[in-house]
Amino acid sequence: MPIPIHLQFIDLSYKIKYVPRQKKSGTMSQILRMDCSVVGVQEERTIIEGITGMVSPGEVLAILGPSGSGKSTLLNIISGRLQSRHGGAVLANGKRLTRAEIKRIGFVAQDDVLYPHLTVRETLVFAALLRLPRTMGKEEKVMAAEKVMVELGLEKCSETIVGNAYVRGVSGGERRRVSIGKEVLVDPSVMVLDEPTSGLDATAAQRVVKGLGREAKEKGRGVVMAVHQPASQAYQMFDLVMVMSAEGKCVYFGKGFEAMEYFEKLGFVPGFQLNPADFMLDLANGIAHGDNHGDPSSVKQTLVTSYNKTLAPKVKECINATLTRDAVQTETISSNNNKKEEEMQNKKKKKDYCNISWLSQFTILFHRSLKERRHESFSSLRIFQVLATAILAGLMWWHSNINNIQDRLGLLFFITIFLGVFASFNSVFTFPQDRPIFIKERSSGMYSLSSYFMARMVGDLPMELLLPTVFVLVVYWMAGLRPEFGAFMLTLALLLGYVLVAQGLGLALGAIIMDAKQASTMATVTMLAFLLTGGFYVQNLPAGMVWLKYASFTFYCFRLLIGVQYKQSEITRLGLGQGQGRKNDSSDIVGEVEEVGVIASVVALVVMFVGYRILAYVALRRIKI
Numbered sequence: 001m002p003i004p005i006h007l008q009f010i011d012l013s014y015k016i017k018y019v020p021r022q023k024k025s026g027t028m029s030q031i032l033r034m035d036c037s038v039v040g041v042q043e044e045r046t047i048i049e050g051i052t053g054m055v056s057p058g059e060v061l062a063i064l065g066p067s068g069s070g071k072s073t074l075l076n077i078i079s080g081r082l083q084s085r086h087g088g089a090v091l092a093n094g095k096r097l098t099r100a101e102i103k104r105i106g107f108v109a110q111d112d113v114l115y116p117h118l119t120v121r122e123t124l125v126f127a128a129l130l131r132l133p134r135t136m137g138k139e140e141k142v143m144a145a146e147k148v149m150v151e152l153g154l155e156k157c158s159e160t161i162v163g164n165a166y167v168r169g170v171s172g173g174e175r176r177r178v179s180i181g182k183e184v185l186v187d188p189s190v191m192v193l194d195e196p197t198s199g200l201d202a203t204a205a206q207r208v209v210k211g212l213g214r215e216a217k218e219k220g221r222g223v224v225m226a227v228h229q230p231a232s233q234a235y236q237m238f239d240l241v242m243v244m245s246a247e248g249k250c251v252y253f254g255k256g257f258e259a260m261e262y263f264e265k266l267g268f269v270p271g272f273q274l275n276p277a278d279f280m281l282d283l284a285n286g287i288a289h290g291d292n293h294g295d296p297s298s299v300k301q302t303l304v305t306s307y308n309k310t311l312a313p314k315v316k317e318c319i320n321a322t323l324t325r326d327a328v329q330t331e332t333i334s335s336n337n338n339k340k341e342e343e344m345q346n347k348k349k350k351k352d353y354c355n356i357s358w359l360s361q362f363t364i365l366f367h368r369s370l371k372e373r374r375h376e377s378f379s380s381l382r383i384f385q386v387l388a389t390a391i392l393a394g395l396m397w398w399h400s401n402i403n404n405i406q407d408r409l410g411l412l413f414f415i416t417i418f419l420g421v422f423a424s425f426n427s428v429f430t431f432p433q434d435r436p437i438f439i440k441e442r443s444s445g446m447y448s449l450s451s452y453f454m455a456r457m458v459g460d461l462p463m464e465l466l467l468p469t470v471f472v473l474v475v476y477w478m479a480g481l482r483p484e485f486g487a488f489m490l491t492l493a494l495l496l497g498y499v500l501v502a503q504g505l506g507l508a509l510g511a512i513i514m515d516a517k518q519a520s521t522m523a524t525v526t527m528l529a530f531l532l533t534g535g536f537y538v539q540n541l542p543a544g545m546v547w548l549k550y551a552s553f554t555f556y557c558f559r560l561l562i563g564v565q566y567k568q569s570e571i572t573r574l575g576l577g578q579g580q581g582r583k584n585d586s587s588d589i590v591g592e593v594e595e596v597g598v599i600a601s602v603v604a605l606v607v608m609f610v611g612y613r614i615l616a617y618v619a620l621r622r623i624k625i
């Protein structure tokens with residue numbers, strides 16, 4: 001049974017600052033010319049204002065209001081997702097929300113935040129394994145996921161992938177139920193749902209609302225949900241109703257069955273039999289039925305004034321009474337515990353923020369990462385890209401001659417370019433794509449950042465190294481590079497190491513910029529810059545730019561590759577080394593391997609491998625959850 005939580009929210013307000021892109025006065029020609037004068041100064045907009053209410057264990061509170069009235073914003077605040085960015089207070093049993101309480105609030109966002117390539121069963125089972133307490137065994141957790149699947153009518157599609165707007169998967173309504181299932185699984189004390197019935201037909205919507213209401217009563221769970229046009233039968237299941245105006249103000253908060261009576265007293269009566277929710281939505285938009293009540297703005301003004309005058313004081317009084325009761329209870333509890341015990345409890349709470357051990361989190365996330373990313377890493381398009389490029393390069397450099405220095409260096413440089421760009425470009429999407437799920441799951445306390453990060457890093461290894469291995473295998477033997485097995489293995493190891501460094505660069509850029517499009521452009525530009533300064537095009541960089549060469553991992557890889565491919569005797573014979581009288585020639589570059597040293601080059605690559613990952617980790621730490 002969930003721990004009962006009385007949730008109170010008092011005088012909530014939320015404002016955003018924004019810069020309007022263009023003023024209304026901007027003419028079309030000004031806009032087309034992107035005239036700077038049409039860009040406005042920063043403005044402030046109030047999204048919600050003075051919202052007060054509460055929900056107790058076992059109650060269902062429905063939030064009704066027109067589109068854009070701030071319902072989602074309110075739910076985000078209530079569930080602790082916009083902490084410290086709003087006015088007013090959200091209290092759980094009389095105390096401000098802490099991370100532990102937030103974890104007890106299940107939140108189903110308006111958009112389904114799920115991994116599209118996992119099946120329904122996989123999604124729920126992984127959620128159960130990560131979220132249910134360590135006292136439960138694996139079998140029990142899997143059973144819990146199965147039970148939720150049955151309760152929500154998802155057995156039929158349990159083996160179908162979840163999908164999203166781009167990938168065909170389960171239907172929108174089924175996806176919605178998966179999102180709800182992920183929260184129901186952990187028996188939260190309060191469930192906050194943003195339009196749980198969107199995408200469902202009337203019968204399915206009613207089933208979901210009924211199910212949520214029944215569980216609320218049975219388990220003593222508070223439920224807060226924003227709903228668009230609930231059917232009258234669904235409306236009967238709401239204990240409390242809040243109606244918000246389009247301007248983000250409250251026009252009604254109170255018992256569901258008393259709402260019509262309240263509006264009637266104000267003189268707003270539907271002219272014919274009407275669904276109460278539809279009637280209230282019309283009122284919130286300023287549309288009054290029956291008698292002429294004036295224009296919409298005066299209708300809304302009447303409703304807001306009346307709420308502030310008559311209902312708001314009663315709501316606050318009721319909240320105060322609950323707060324006094326909670327305070328008495330809290331006082332009794334704390335007087336029973338001495339300070340030391342309290343400290344120990346706090347420590348334990350902090351340690352137990354995640355339900356399972358670090359190692360279990362890592363193992364589960366690792367498996368999930370493999371399952372989720374297999375389609376991406378081994379997509380037929382990627383396999384085709386790699387194989388086609390490898391075969392093309394192999395044919396172009398077919399059994400190239402070791403004495404033809406330009407050809408050989410060209411091939412080694414091409415391999416470096418291809419693998420570097422391929423790895424960095426593919427990995428740049430990892431964190432921006434994961435961000436919404438990462439924020440959602442971390443705010444629910446499912447895992448720690450370090451376990452997520454390590455699982456991603458380790459999970460990426462087999463995924464990201466297999467195709468480059470195939471590439472090297474094909475090109476190496478087709479192009480007739482050094483035929484000794486040792487030389488092949490060294491080249492392979494070196495190139496795989498290089499791929500991991502390039503991948504680290506992509507991960508770091510993705511984590512820092514957190515926008516897949518911008519980060520991919522940045523990764524391409526950075527890789528090109530590194531390739532430019534890598535020594536193939538210009539041997540002697542201008543004095544102030546030499547550092548660029550040493551910052552480029554392409555530089556080290558390229559030179560080490562040459563070191564593996566050419567023996568010392570060949571370097572001397574072909575005049576490849578420095579001091580062989582061929583300065584400023586592209587064939588002079590082997591000399592720089594000697595200049596930097598093999599060990600130093602390897603160390604530089606290792607430092608960059610670790611450094612980029614540390615950068616990515618630090619960037620992820622900045623994400624507010």
Ligand SMILES: Nc1ncnc2c1ncn2[C@@H]1O[C@H](COP(=O)(O)OP(=O)(O)OP(=O)(O)O)[C@@H](O)[C@H]1O
Nearest residue numbers: 016018047065066067068069070071072073074110
């Ligand atoms: N970060 C933001 N930047 C700009 N506008 C915002 C931001 N957050 C919210 N808004 C605006 O605040 C208003 C309320 O948004 P919100 O999503 O809370 O409304 P809603 O009632 O849930 O709407 P719907 O029912 O259509 O989902 C909208 O007009 C929205 O454009």
